Structures are given as structure tokens and as C-alpha cells.
Amino acid sequence: MIYRATHTTMYMYSDPVSICHSEVHLCPREHPAQTLLEHELTIVPEPDFVDARRDYFGNEVTYFAIHSPHETLTITSSCLVEVEANEPPEATLSPKWESVRDQLRGSVEGELFEAVPFTYGSPQAPLAAAYADYARPSFSEGRPFLAAVAELSSRICKEFEYDPRATSVTTPVGEVLKKRKGVCQDFAHLMIACLRSLGLPARYVSGYLRSGEKTVGAEASHAWVSVHCPVFGWQDFDPTNNVRPKGQHVTLAWGREYQDVTPVKGVALGGGEQIISVSVEVVPAVVKG
DSSP: OOOEEEEEEEEEEEEEEEEEEEEESOOOOOOEEEEEEEEEEEESOOOEEEEEEEOOOEEEEEEEEEEEEEEEEEEEEEEEEEEEOOOOOOOOOOOHHHHHHHHSOOOOOOOHHGGGGSSOOOOTTTTHHHHHHGGGOOTTTTBOOOOOOOOHHHHHHHHHHTOOOOOOTTOOHHHHHHEEEEEEHHHHHHHOOOOOOOOHHHEEEEEEOOOOOOOTTSSSSSEEEEEOOOEEEEEEEEETTTOSSSSSSSEEESSSSSSGGEEEEEEEEEOOOOEEEEEEEEEEOOOOO
């Protein structure tokens, strides 16, 4: 399926902003199931400086600076992406979860070596006994790794309430575990913290869902989890919707946590109070040959 994804972020200030410096993770990245066909980033007012680079995780990051007074800032990302609806591998065919953990404790290389950093704690997905304890009922002795991960994802979906008013981007994952409420970002961080606390590799994925679907998180930025499994490689799980993505998730970027791949962030001098408006639309595209 080919999608047209449009992501618009608008800042409206009560007082003029004299200078702003921002960075965005808004260019979809390519992977075996996703091909970027085109991408355009529009910024109003026009920046005085724009540059792009690849970050540590291989995501494209765009930096820009505006040095003239402005009372609104609009950032629009429009892209055309082809996403393949590949059937995920059968979970029961994956190796025992203990063997995945133990392999990462030894001498590793290649793709397995690249998975090692995603076993460490990070500020928004720390290691703690409480997260391991929550995960452990799904990780019985000898259980296939992907089957255990799927059950953990399902439990988070069923046992936690999706409530945008319950948390903010700075809410600690420990509070999410206690309240049993949050949004997709929170559920992804919780699942990652649980897996890493068991010594397993998990990364945070930022992206979009197809608009109009009967899923939670469409019409806005979305987040889910990817785990590394020997033989099968990185496999995605969406705990907010209790699904394994296959054709309806558009990947923007991945990292250890939200702060690594924040869609839009920056600093501004002045501005007073601000109102932020974000809209996302992902629809099937009609491509003319």
C-alpha cells in the first residue's frame, strides 16, 4: 500500500518570538517493509538556516533556525511511503526467551551487536524490579520469545486505559504502571522498560497509523515497540492496539525512547504563552504512472 502522510504542527504565540532553533524527526525512514518515495518539509516563516544529518540510530534529523520576529510557526511534513503488508513470523517458532537474553550477554557481532544498546535502561524506560515483575507472568520458563512478547503487549492493552488526560510527555513510566492509564507513548515506554528489565532488547518506534482505522492513535503521532529476535530480526508490536503491525503503520524513526525521536522540539526566545496544534492524516495515495 502507498500512503500519503501529512503532519502539520502549528505554534501560536501571545508575543513575538525573536529567535527559535528547532529540530524535527519527520522524514520516514526506510526498512525492509517500507520505502520512502518522496518527502517535503515546509516551514513558515522561512528559516534563516536549515541543515540535515543522520543521528546515532540512522534517523534523518532536520535542524532549522529563524532569526526574525514571528507570532506563528507552522511545520508541515508531506510524504509518500510504500508499506508492505508482510505477515509477521509465527511467534511459536521463535527461540526461547532465555536464549535471546543469554546470547546478548556473550560476545556478539553484526545485527545482534546493534541490538545490545537497546537492552540498557534509559531515562524514560529505566530498569527496575517492578517492571520485570510485571512482565514475568508472560515469560514463563522456556516460552518462545515472540509469544511471550505478544502476551505482554496484549496484557498492557487490556489492563491499561487509554486516557490522554492522565499523563504528559514528562510523566515517569513508574507512575504509568501505578495509575494504569496513559497514551501510546506511555504504553511503549512501559513495555520497553519491562523487556529491558528482563535483559531483552527493545526499541521505541515513532510513526503514524492509517487515518480512519478502528485503532487508537490514528490522526496523531503514534508509538509502538520493536524487539530483536535471532533469525527473525526486528519485530514490531503495538501495545496500544494489541496488534503486530503489518501494512498500516508508517515508521518515522526509532531510538531508545521518545526523547530520541521527538517529532518536533526546540527552543524559542520570547513568545509569551503558546498554543500548539498538531494534525496528522495518513491516506491511501493515488499514484499516476
